[in-house]
Amino acid sequence: MKHILKILVNNHPGVMSHVSGLFTRRSYNIDSIAVGVTQDPEISNMVIVVKGDDSVVEQVKRQLLKLPDVIEVEDLAYHDCISRELVLVVVKVEDSNRTEIISICEVFQAKIADLTKTTMTIEFSGNTRQVEHFLEMMQKYGIQEIARTGQIALKYRST
């Protein structure tokens, strides 16, 4: 089962090593990790997606809270958070399929960020399932390169 951990940490060098080292040391597998500063420049928000049963994730949470630089750990269940991932994908294009790809991008509300005679770089954001779906659609045109950010997430405010 996948868990999305939202971890607030002090924003200074070395904290990332402390947190990721804890996962490595205990051989917990990280699916994705995304870090960015919050509205308070001294605090960063880390979003870590991990696979594991509930007891493993509970253990991870408790270990994280022992780190002096960790301020708060929250386990966001998939259904009550809004999560996004940004992907940049380079696909091969030919004259014959260019319009086809553009129309798929329109359906997905993906942006074309760069265009050459033979390639198209597309920017897409959505939740993990949507990103996977979009990449699947692009597969048949020949993916040349992918850059993904990993997930970021926030809790839904509405109830």
Place this chain on the structure above:
Amino acid sequence: MPKTEAKISGARLMVELLEEYGVDIVFGYPGGAILPFYDELYKSTKIKHILVRHEQGAIHMAEGYARSTGKLGVCIATSGPGATNLVTGLTDAKLDSVPILAITGQVATNAIGTDAFQEADIYGITIPITKYNALIKSADEIARHFQEATLVALGGRPGPVLLDFPKDVQTELTSVRKADKLKIDPRHYQKPPIGGDLDSFAAALNKAKRPLLYVGGGAINANASKEIKELAEKGNIPVTTTLMGIGAFPGTHQLSVGMLGMHGTAYANKAVLECDYILNLGARFDDRVAKPGEFAENAVRAHIDIDTAEFNKRVSVDYLLHGDLKEVLKALIPKVNKVDRPDWVGFLDTLKKNHPLEFDDSTDTIKPQGFLQKLYEKSKGKAIVSTDVGQHQMWAAQYYLFEEANRWLTSGGLGTMGYGLPAAIGAKFGNPNKTVICVSGDGSIQMNIQELATIAMYKKGVKILIFNNNFLGMVRQWQELFYEERFSESEWNYNPDFVKLGEAYSIKGLRISNKSEIDNALEFFLEDDEARILEVMIPAEEKVFPMIPAGKSQKDMIEFSDTVRAGKK
């Protein structure tokens, strides 16, 4: 805003902070990158610096000092190799929850990351083995880091912290002498409130017919001996301790069943199998004690700990309480019924009688077990005993009984050979009026034997007992039992003459090999407050029993009598 005062150097400030904090002794070794600090230390009248012969010795001394006094242990090293020599000790302190502050020199900030002379990324290296660590980037940050580090080292579950101190930060001037605001959350240093349902916890204990207390090192860190005794006596609950918990409950108490686990007493391990309720007090279901899924499987399991990450980590429990053990027990005891348990206590008394600690004492050779019994009697059980790691460590744990906490110093979690001698020196500095005995083996003692020089230099009356079997005894034992007697690299015939070696450092020594010599030797060993080396020749085939083979459970325990029946002694 921090108060503006006259500016002083970072090194001066660090020394003043240590003084203000009440540190009066530090263990260390100077070197280039820590010289400004040593220069300020030279001027201090309040702090005594103990010069060691190896930085590993410094940190184990700090550990021995901390564990025998309950205070913070402080050690100093220079950058690079000095700092990396602390790594074993930091790991040891992390696993055994010992409050240590390590201060390391670092190359100047503009040289960091350039592979400068004697540079090592000790901050990065020690991330997984410290509770807190920091690279101090400016002298203005010293006060905050110092405060955070000392609070974290002693707060909650204690542990080691490291401050890496670049040379230019040591000479940089600052007026910030007090931390304005700490960056760490108070949960890292304040006592946590009691978490969990005390009533249902107590109710489950009151329902038990055959309860057992399983006491770990956390009980000593929480200073909870008095409360444990009160709980045990009120409910007539037998007590077993882990290797780390030895001394938390009086070893001679009628309710004591001694140590449990791999080399625990047969009666303690049988008590674990027979109990219907087991209450873990500050232990961690370590793999030398508990096999997940098979540990006290028929019992209700309960756990009190200050570290929530220990709950359900290896063994799942039915009831748990979070908090400072002393505080939790104070709240719990009034809810526990006063009961006599003649059947259960009587049953354990019979077990003790029928399955005692045993060894074959029929020959003239000296048996370490019998020797330790004599040592216990002669020192009236009042000594502080440190050990190294191996057979001698287990025999000492079995045969030397402790009435009080903080008198048994051993490397439990990491199993660090070379711990015993420096730990004993540290303990002697912290307890100058007590007898301090280091129990070691011919293998272990050679891992930090250079600290004999420290003993000689400071004239510290540390008593060093070396059981010599010309083998790595515990390795040999495993090879005999599990590797068909292939003694791969465990036998050695190149031991130094330990007595002569002692003489080289002006330490008096004696070697004995016959049982008839024991009494005189012990008299010589303990007669005054001078350092002594006593080398005791023991048979190589002597083994530690009982034994639970690694990865097995209490059910698979091998007792001495089992081996006698099988024709193997």
